[in-house]
Amino acid sequence: MMITCLFLLQARAQDHIYSQFFNEPLYLNPSLTGQFEGDIRMNLIYRNQWSGLGENLNYMSASADINIPSFGGGVGLIFNRSSEGTAYLVKNNIAATYSYSVGNDDFVTSFGVQAGMTNRNIDWNKLIFADQIDPRLGYIPGSISVAENPNLSSKYFFDAAAxxxxxYRSFMIGASVYHINKPNESFSGAEAxxxxxxxxxxxxxxxxSYNSYGYGNDDDGPYLIxxxxxxxxxxxxxxxAGLQFKYRGVNxxxxxxxxxxxxxxAIVLSVIFDLFGGSRSGEKLRLGLSHDATTSKLNYTNTSGTTEASIGYQKFFRNSDNYEKFNGLRCYHFY
Structure with a gap:
């Protein structure tokens, strides 16, 4: 399968999305920064999309954030990388995030902002044009196209999100907007x-299930979410849209x-394991795996589906006093 120059430069470029959206919260919504039980949290997720097509559609996000109650929320850093197609259209983004929360034991509202830089680059020599293809034999090895490549193969731009x-008790709702400034990512003179x-x-x-006070047990479950x-x-x-079953350390x-x-x-099946949970140190290791079975016209036979793997770690710092301050109402209860 070939990727043409026109396709790569079109203005309607799309971001990748993760099936395990709950395992990279800073990619989902910057207001989720610092929304966890601990002082520091680190997440890594990798997505290999449609491996059967052999078109190098790989995505990765890595983040770290700190919960600072005295600061009113949290701060974090996220790195995103995508590599697409035979021409290796690569996009690297690094951004800082900040969130501020208000509320009480029953209701918490968090506001978040994100700002960073993105680099987009491409290897034009990997592209194949029509004048390099023989109608009968296909691609002609060693042939050189007369098409002129744009002068730029790398582009930097500022990117912002909020x-x-x-x-509220057993209900969570959120919204986020990325690329608020609509950056121009074109390699040519035309705006994109x-x-x-x-x-x-x-x-x-x-x-x-309910404890003796009539409330669900946050640590043990079981829950349907x-x-x-x-x-x-x-x-x-x-x-x-879907449903999670959460019980103790399995989701x-x-x-x-x-x-x-x-x-x-696609139809997506995910399984998550939370290890070391429940300790006073707040230490938790999360391992996640999901698989997308393609149901579109591309079908599963052609694509072999999409696989994601994730790992997360969080804990309190030694001698931290945040453990006593934490009010227990955070978004992580919902995943």
Missing amino acids: GINMV KLPMRITTNASYRIPL PSVVYYRQDQYHSVS TGLWYRTAGQNTPD
């Missing part, structure tokens, strides 16, 4: 603005995702 997240990515998410936590996430970027939109999920005009995209 978000809000609200938790990156459209804003708008994301909304909602989750509801249903306890399946239905969720829905909506993405929109220019003319593209996607909805992911399994089943999701159905649509794309375009509500056309089928």
Whole structure:
């Protein structure tokens, strides 16, 4: 499969989305910065999309954030990288995030902002043009196209985002906007603005057992957590809806995702393991794995689906006094 210059330079470029959106919270919404039980949290997620096509569609995000109650929220840093196609269209982004929270034991609202720099580059020599293809024999090895490549193969631009997240007892809802400034990411003289990515998410936590006070047990569960996430970027939109079953240190999920005009995209199965949870140090190691079974016209036979792997770690610092200050109401209860 070949990628043409026109396709790579089109203005309607789209961001990748993660099936395990809950395992890279800073990519989902900057207001989730510092929203966890501990002092420091680190997350890493890798996505290998449609491996059967052999087109090098790989995505990775790594983040670290700190919970600072005296600061009113948290600060963090996130690095995103994507590599797409035979021409290795690579995008690297690094951004700082900040969130501020207000509320009490029943209600918390968090506001977040994100700002960073993005580098986009491409290897023009990897592209194949029509004059390098023989109608009968296909690609002609060693042939040189008369097409002129743009002068630029690398582009830097500023990128900004903002978000809000609200938790009320057993209900959570949030919204975020990325690429607020609509940066121009074109390699040529023609303008190609990156459209804003708008994301909304909602989750509801249903306890399946109750303690002696009539409340669900946050540590042990079990819980059912239905969720829905909506993405929109220019003319593209996607909805992911599903249900998680959370019990002690195990979280399994089943999701159905649509794309375009509500056309089928994938069925996603995820499994998450939380290790070391419940200790006073707040130490927790999270291991996640998910697989997308393609249901679009590309079909699973051609794509071999999409696989994601994630790892997360969080804990309190030694002699930290945040453990006593934490009020227990945070978004992480919903995943």
